Amino acid sequence: MTSGPDKVVVRIDHDLEEIVPGYLKNRWNDVEAMRNALKQGDFESLRVLGHRMKGSGAGYGFDAITEIGRGVENAAKTSQAGEIAQGIQDLVAYLERVEVVYE
Amino acid sequence: MKILIADDSQDDRLLLETILNKAGFRDLVFADSGPAARAILESAVAIPPVGLVLMDVDMPGGNGLETLVLLKGADRFRHLPVIMVTGQADVQDVVRAFERGAVDYITKPFNRVELLARVKSVIALEEANQKVRHSEKRLRDLTSALGEGLASLDAAGRLAFLNPAGEHLLGRSEAELLGREFHQTVHPDGRGCPIAAIGAAETDAGCPLEGAGLHPGQVRVGETRLVDAGGADFPASYSLVALVEERLVRGAVVAFRDITALKRDEERLRLAASIVRNSQEGVMIVDPGTMCIVDINPAFTFITGYPREEALGRKPSLLHSGRQEAEFYRVLWAQLERTGRWQGEIWNRRRDGELFPEWLSITALRDPQGRTTHYVGLFTDITTRKRMEERLQHQAHHDVLTGLPNRILMTDRLGRALAQARRDKRQVGLLYVDLDGFKPINDTHGHGAGDAVLREVANHLGRLIRASDTAARVGGDEFVIILGGVQGEADVTAVADKVLAALSRTFWVDGRACVVGASIGIALFPRDAETGEELLGRGDTAMYQAKREGRNRYCIWQRTADPAALSADERQMALGYDDGL
Known part of the structure; x- marks a missing residue:
């Protein structure tokens, strides 16, 4: 399978095929939730959202989401809004480019 | 095995569900917090019970470690294996989890291979533990019983x-x-x-x-x-x-x-055994099935002469004397079966053949179901008692000086002789014998000499009659002879002649001559009297007649010489005549 130069190809066990689309859709919900929380300065919610992404991403096969989640969680602990905004932006960019291949 | 997944992240719950389902673990229940996990464990959802818990450490609204502590503190869940789920960097969480009783830990994000390996390993361990616990419970149940x-x-x-x-x-x-x-x-x-x-x-x-x-x-x-x-x-x-x-x-x-x-029972048994062993009563225990003797005591051996080894295994008939009829034993057994007891006097035979009377008491020992388990015979040798009784009986009916029957026994024998004669249609002869010249012997030579003469006279009289006849001493120097089954007067006078011949002689006592004679009155039943008393009276009357006629003779009672006509003076004269010699 080929993909465009801006695509990120992730290979995932076909056992998880049923739940991966839902997982990615939930991350778009996270983007929305994080933006709202950031606007309101709700760093605790941001920490929890980051913590969950960190714990789940690699489990589904998305190592990058784990990394982004770790960054958001750590930034939220020290209330670094800039770092968090960057994390949200990285997540959006990743979600837009990620292409899943089941094998 | 049912697995409970406690995680606040829906994505993680879904991921775990998918991975575990694909690996064959389909019995899963979910909780999104610690309290929710405990509620599930305590609810009907957990039937069959949860066998394994995967619990996230970091859950808002119910920390996983706190929930772990609560579970391990409850008896019901002490053995429930819990795998804690932690972030990769949370080493302290891992340490705390083990300290609080977690069986293992898994890090997030999940590595599928590691996750399944750990779950399978814990399940295998838990199954082994369950077997051990089950085995231990079974052991306890068994040993409890x-x-x-x-x-x-x-x-x-x-x-x-x-x-x-x-x-x-x-x-x-x-x-x-x-x-x-x-x-x-x-x-x-x-x-x-x-x-x-x-x-x-x-x-x-x-x-x-x-x-x-x-x-x-x-x-x-x-x-x-x-x-x-x-x-x-x-x-x-x-x-x-x-x-x-x-x-x-x-x-x-x-x-x-x-x-x-x-121990108490043993002591009582020992005491009982000691009592039996030392008892003066003979004890014999018989098995009701074989009717053989299974135990005896030393008194048994002492009384019967049979040593233990000869008695055991033998039947009680070993002691049979043959003096009791079969009917006696039939009645004995019938009573024993009916009432469980029999006692009475029985004649048995010792080992040396001697017969002896015993007082025997037999008891049937029965179990709670009423079945006879043993017969116990207790017996006492009553030979001595019997002899004593016989002696007393003899003394009551015999004259101490001569050993002849006394008046009581004579009266009894006379009654029997008359009854027999009535049945046989024969006669009874009665001789009323009064010694002549006896009083002077007492007066001259003393009572000792008189007694010696009386004993001699008694011996002679005893020798003159048949065993079936009776010679009795009925007064100081008065004797009565009863002759049963006589044919007629001649049989009686023949004996009277022998008596006169035997007594009309000199008795020597301590070198001194004692001369006596006899006056004899004869009466026959039924010719002269209808009752014993009457017959005795007729004999007495005839005896006085003999005195009157000169002593040392016999007189046969005759109705014509009415005894009632004899006056008191005449009687006194006859006696005085006698006493004067």
Whole structure:
């Protein structure tokens, strides 16, 4: 399978095929939730959202989401809004480019 | 096995569900917080019960570690394996999880291979543990049902297990005694027993159990005294066996029971046996099935002459004298069967053949179902008593001086003779004998001489008559002879002649001559009288007639010489005439 130069190809066990689309859709919900929380300065919610992404991403096969989640969680602990905004932006960019291949 | 997944992240729950489902674990329940997890564990959802919990450490609204602590503190969930789920960097969480009783941990994000490996490993361990717990429960259930105490000791002789009966006997719980040296429950009086020896051997090098003489394959049984929690000691029987692994003694099992009641019963039995052994009464125990003698006491041997080895296995008829008819025994057994008891007098035969009377009391011992288990015969030799009775009987009916029947017995014999004569249609002859010249012997030579003469006279009279006839002394010098079954007067006068001949002679007493004679009155039944009393009266009358006619003769009663016509003076004259000589 080929993909465009801006695509990120992730290979995932076909056992998880049923739940991966839902997982990615939930991350778009996270983007929305994080933006709202950031606007309101709700760093605790941001920490929890980051913590969950960190714990789940690699489990589904998305190592990058784990990394982004770790960054958001750590930034939220020290209330670094800039770092968090960057994390949200990285997540959006990743979600837009990620292409899943089941094998 | 049912698995509970407690995680606040829906994505993680879904991921775990998918991974576990694909691996074949389909019985899953979910909770999004610690309290929700506990609610599920305690609810009907958890039936069949949850066998494994995967619990996220970091959950808002219910920390996983706190929930773990609560679970491990509850008896129901103490054995429930919990795998904690932590972030990769949370080493402290891992340490805390193990400290609080977690069986393993998994890090997030999940590595599928690692996750399944750990879950499978814990499940295998849990299944093995369940088997052990089940086995242990079964062992406890089994040993709980035992009436006897059961204790397991380790190689040092310390308690590792005690069943409920053991707890009850020792008055202490297993928890109180765990790790304590079991030999401390032995009372100082039981020092010699191998359980106590475990303690004594402990100071020596090596295994205390072996030091106590407990070797592989050996079972030591015996009795000792144990002490309960209150310090009271009780007699106990024990069985001590070594637990062996690879040919080495690794521990021991002690089975023990309170034998207070047993000891008391033994003591009572010993006492009972001692009483039977020392009893003056003969005792014979008979098996109702074989009707053979199964036990006797020394008095049995003393009375019957049969030693124990000759009596056991024989039937009681060994002692039969043949003096009782079959009917006697039939009645005896019938009563014994009906009432369980019989007693009475019976004649038996000793080993040397001698017959003897015994007072026998037989009791049928019966079990609670009413079946006869044994017959017990108690008997006393009453030979001496019988002889005494016979002597008294004899004394009551015989004259002490001459040994002849007295008036009482004579009256009885006369009655019988008359009855017999009526049946046989024959006659009875009566001779009323009064000695002539007896009083002067007493007066001249003393009563001793008189008595000697009377004894001589009695001897002669006894020799003159048949065994079936009776010669009795009825007064000082008066005798009555009863002749049964006579044909007529001639039979009687023939005896009277013999009496006159025998008594009309000189008796020598201590070198002194004593001369007596006899006046005899004769009467016949039924010719002269209808009753014994009447016949005696006729004989008496005829005797006076003989006196009157000159003594030393007999007179036959005659109706024409009416005895009632004889005046008192004439009677006195006849006697005076006699006494004057």
